[in-house]
Amino acid sequence: MIHLIATGGTIAGEADPESGGARYRAGVRPVGALLAAVPGLDAFDLSAEQVLSLDSKDMTPDGWLTILAAVRRALGDPATDGVVILHGTDTLEETAYFLQLTVPGGKPVVLTGAMRPADHPQADGPANLLAAVRLAASPEAHGKGVLVVMNATAHAARHLVKARTTGLDAFESAIDWTDARPDGRFADLAADALPRVDILPGYAGAPAGLLDACVAEGARGLVLALTGHGSVPSAWLPALRRAREKGVVIVRASRCAGPVIRNANANDDAEGWLTVGSLPPPKARIALMLALACDGPFTAD
Known part of the structure; x- marks a missing residue:
C-alpha cells in the first residue's frame, strides 16, 4: 500500500x-x-x-x-x-x-x-x-x-x-x-518545537543591526547567506561577536553555489563560526535547527 x-x-x-x-x-x-x-x-x-x-x-x-x-x-x-x-x-x-x-x-x-x-x-x-x-x-x-x-x-x-x-x-x-543515499541523522528527533534559526543575507550595505534584532527576538542560530566565498562584512564583526557571547551559533554560508571552506576567507576557528561546505543557506538552517533541537553536531553534508 x-x-x-x-x-x-x-x-x-x-x-x-x-x-x-x-x-x-x-x-x-x-x-x-x-x-x-x-x-x-x-x-x-x-x-x-x-x-x-x-x-x-x-x-x-x-x-x-x-x-x-x-x-x-x-x-x-x-x-x-x-x-x-x-x-x-x-x-x-x-x-x-x-x-x-x-x-x-x-x-x-x-x-x-x-x-x-x-x-x-x-x-x-x-x-x-x-x-x-x-x-x-x-x-x-x-x-x-x-x-x-x-x-x-x-x-x-x-x-x-x-x-x-x-x-x-x-x-x-x-x-x-x-x-541518492538516506541520511536520517536526526531520526530520533522528539521535539514538539524547533529552535529559531534565522538566515541573514549579505549585500552591499547590509546593516549589522539585523543581527542584533534576530538575537533579541530569540534566535539560537544565525545562518549568514554571504557574498562570494562567504565574505563577512567588517561592519558585522562586533554584532557577530556579541551574538557568540550569548551562545548563538553562527554558520557561514554563501548566496552563491558552494563550497564555503572552513578557515578560507575567514578565521572561523578564532571566531567560533561553523561553515556549510556546499549546503545552501535554507538547508543549512534546517540542519542547524535539528542539531540544536537534538543537542547534536552541525554537519555540512
Missing part, C-alpha cells in the same frame, strides 16, 4: 475568480478530489490523509513536525510500502530536506507538487502525482532517502533546488536520484 499525505499547494489550487485568471488560490481541493482526477491510480493500493491545506509559502517548522508525525505513522504500519507527500513548490526543497534528515532509510518517501493549479487546462499535478506513486511503489526507490518527482524527473532531496520561478522544469538537482 502507498500512503498519500496531502498538505495543500498549487497541486490542490484553483483559479482566483477575483483576479481575472492572473492568480490562483493554493490548497483548495481536498486530497480525495485530487486522486479522483488521476487516471491510472486505480492500479495501486492507496490510502490518503489531509494533514495541512496551505500555500507552501506559509509552511512553518511546526508544519514540518506535523508532516513528520504523519510520515512516521505511515511508515510504522507494516501494510505501508511507501509514502507520497503532496506539497507546494515554494518550500518543497526545504520540507524534503527536513525529512531527509529526520526519516531513516528504507521505505520510499516521495514528494511531489505542481507548477499549475488543479483547474488549469494543462495541469501538471495529475501526471506528477501518478509518477510519484509509481516511484514510491518501485523496488528501486528503497534505501534512497527522500526523493522528489516533478515534470517526469526524480530528484534526491539533498541536492534539489527550485531554480526557476515558472515553467514545468522549475526544479534541478546535481546528481542522479539513483545515486
Whole structure:
C-alpha cells in the first residue's frame, strides 16, 4: 500500500475568480478530489490523509513536525510500502530536506507538487502525482532517502533546488536520484518545537543591526547567506561577536553555489563560526535547527 499525505499547494489550487485568471488560490481541493482526477491510480493500493491545506509559502517548522508525525505513522504500519507527500513548490526543497534528515532509510518517501493549479487546462499535478506513486511503489526507490518527482524527473532531496520561478522544469538537482543515499541523522528527533534559526543575507550595505534584532527576538542560530566565498562584512564583526557571547551559533554560508571552506576567507576557528561546505543557506538552517533541537553536531553534508 502507498500512503498519500496531502498538505495543500498549487497541486490542490484553483483559479482566483477575483483576479481575472492572473492568480490562483493554493490548497483548495481536498486530497480525495485530487486522486479522483488521476487516471491510472486505480492500479495501486492507496490510502490518503489531509494533514495541512496551505500555500507552501506559509509552511512553518511546526508544519514540518506535523508532516513528520504523519510520515512516521505511515511508515510504522507494516501494510505501508511507501509514502507520497503532496506539497507546494515554494518550500518543497526545504520540507524534503527536513525529512531527509529526520526519516531513516528504507521505505520510499516521495514528494511531489505542481507548477499549475488543479483547474488549469494543462495541469501538471495529475501526471506528477501518478509518477510519484509509481516511484514510491518501485523496488528501486528503497534505501534512497527522500526523493522528489516533478515534470517526469526524480530528484534526491539533498541536492534539489527550485531554480526557476515558472515553467514545468522549475526544479534541478546535481546528481542522479539513483545515486541518492538516506541520511536520517536526526531520526530520533522528539521535539514538539524547533529552535529559531534565522538566515541573514549579505549585500552591499547590509546593516549589522539585523543581527542584533534576530538575537533579541530569540534566535539560537544565525545562518549568514554571504557574498562570494562567504565574505563577512567588517561592519558585522562586533554584532557577530556579541551574538557568540550569548551562545548563538553562527554558520557561514554563501548566496552563491558552494563550497564555503572552513578557515578560507575567514578565521572561523578564532571566531567560533561553523561553515556549510556546499549546503545552501535554507538547508543549512534546517540542519542547524535539528542539531540544536537534538543537542547534536552541525554537519555540512
